[in-house]
Amino acid sequence: MSEPIRVLYFAWLRERVGVAQEELALPEGVGTVAALVDYLAARDARHAAAFRDGRTVRCAVNQEFADLSSAVQPGDEVGFFPPVTGG
Amino acid sequence: MSHIKVQTEDFDIGAEIAALTAGRTDIGGIGCFIGTVRADANGAASAVIGMTLEQYPGMTERAIGKIADEAAERWPLLGCTVIHRVGPLRPGENIVLVIAASSHRQAALDATAFLIDWLKTKAPFWKREDFADGNGAWVDAREADDAAASRWS
Numbered sequence: 003m004s005e006p007i008r009v010l011y012f013a014w015l016r017e018r019v020g021v022a023q024e025e026l027a028l029p030e031g032v033g034t035v036a037a038l039v040d041y042l043a044a045r046d047a048r049h050a051a052a053f054r055d056g057r058t059v060r061c062a063v064n065q066e067f068a069d070l071s072s073a074v075q076p077g078d079e080v081g082f083f084p085p086v087t088g089g
Numbered sequence: 090m091s092h093i094k095v096q097t098e099d100f101d102i103g104a105e106i107a108a109l110t111a112g113r114t115d116i117g118g119i120g121c122f123i124g125t126v127r128a129d130a131n132g133a134a135s136a137v138i139g140m141t142l143e144q145y146p147g148m149t150e151r152a153i154g155k156i157a158d159e160a161a162e163r164w165p166l167l168g169c170t171v172i173h174r175v176g177p178l179r180p181g182e183n184i185v186l187v188i189a190a191s192s193h194r195q196a197a198l199d200a201t202a203f204l205i206d207w208l209k210t211k212a213p214f215w216k217r218e219d220f221a222d223g224n225g226a227w228v229d230a231r232e233a234d235d236a237a238a239s240r241w242s
Contacts, residue, residue, distance in 0.1 A: 013143055013215035014227045062213070065148035081145055081213075085230030088142065088173060088214025089124055089185050089205055 004028065005077035009042070011052065012083035015059065018052035028076050035061050036070035038080060058084055091157035091169045095149050097176040100186050109168045109190055116167050118194035120201030122187040128180035135220035142175040142184065145213035149173070152212045160189065160204050163241075164196040171204060173214060203241050210238040 006025040016022050032041050043053040053059060062081040063072050074080055092109070094100075102123065110116055128137050153171050160166060170188040178184060185208065189200035216228040 010145070012145055012213070013217070062145070062148060065145070065151055067152075067211075081148065083145065083213060084215060084227065086210060086213055087216045087228040087230055088144075088212050089209035089234075 007038075007074065007076065008079045009038075010079065010081040012081065014084060015052045015082050018048060020048050028074065033073060033075075034070065035063065035068055035072045035074055035080065038074050039070070039082075052082070060085055090161065090166065091154065091171070093150055093153045093157060093170075094172045095144060095146075095153075095175055096172065097174060099174070099183055100172045102186060105170050105172065105186060105188060109170055109188055113167070115192060116190045117192045118190070118197035120187075120189045120194075120197035120199075122185075122201050122205045123183055124185040124205070126178050126180045126182050126184060135222040135224065137180060137218045138221050139180075139219040140178045140184075141217045141219070142173075142178060143215045143217065144173075144175045148213050153208065156204060156207045156211060159207070160200045163203065164189075164191060164200040166191050166196065166200055169200065169204065171208065173208070173212070175214070206234075206237045206241060209234045 007028050008023060008025050010023045011019045029041055032038050039053055042049045060083055061068050063074060064079050106119060126140050157169050157171060160169060166189055168190040172186040174184055187201055187204045189197050189204060191197040217225060218228055219225045
């Protein structure tokens with residue numbers, strides 16, 4: 003059994019999903035952020051709502067900004083969030 | 090060389106400048122930017138009575154560190170401080186402090202502007218505003234911030 007991945011949600015993505023983070027086994031055939039988003043969005047209504055407007059979702063893999071084509075491997079930490087608004 | 094902190098408590102601007110310059114005689118100019126909470130939200134009908142800053146713990150420090158490293162590559166900096174607050178804040182309160190020190194003013198001023206412009210678009214913070222009418226909303230990213238950040242690329 004390979005290491006699980008940790009998925010973190012921030013701001014309104016966290017509110018829509020209903021949890022700040024979750025651990026899951028990387029499903030067979032999921033090797034990119036895009037594939038992970040498709041997998042998560044198909045899980046339930048909450049995840050579907052969070053990823054409904056994909057253009058406003060940004061991501062990070064292992065705390066580095068990433069994009070839909072970025073690789074995801076067992077043990078990775080993947081964060082999903084809206085465009086940043088600090089400062 | 091850079092001092093980076095993410096904290097809930099307020100910061101003391103004088104103390105931070107004193108810490109940056111302590112024992113040094115090579116600094117000739119210090120740039121400083123302080124971002125504060127405004128009560129008039131962009132386009133909102135109701136006044137802002139509070140704001141909550143959320144962050145991605147761990148990634149925020151890394152992201153700010155990279156921005157500070159980039160500033161140090163572009164300008165001959167002698168020191169830099171970035172402090173960003175998180176948690177609940179009220180109008181008038183401080184949100185962020187950026188200080189950049191160099192031997193001359195232009196580098197200090199330009200690096201200060203660069204640091205805040207990049208921080209606004211490349212550090213994982215999110216603002217949620219609470220309005221006087223009881224509603225609340227996550228602040229949308231602004232195109233003006235992207236434009237400000239892109240002028241340094």
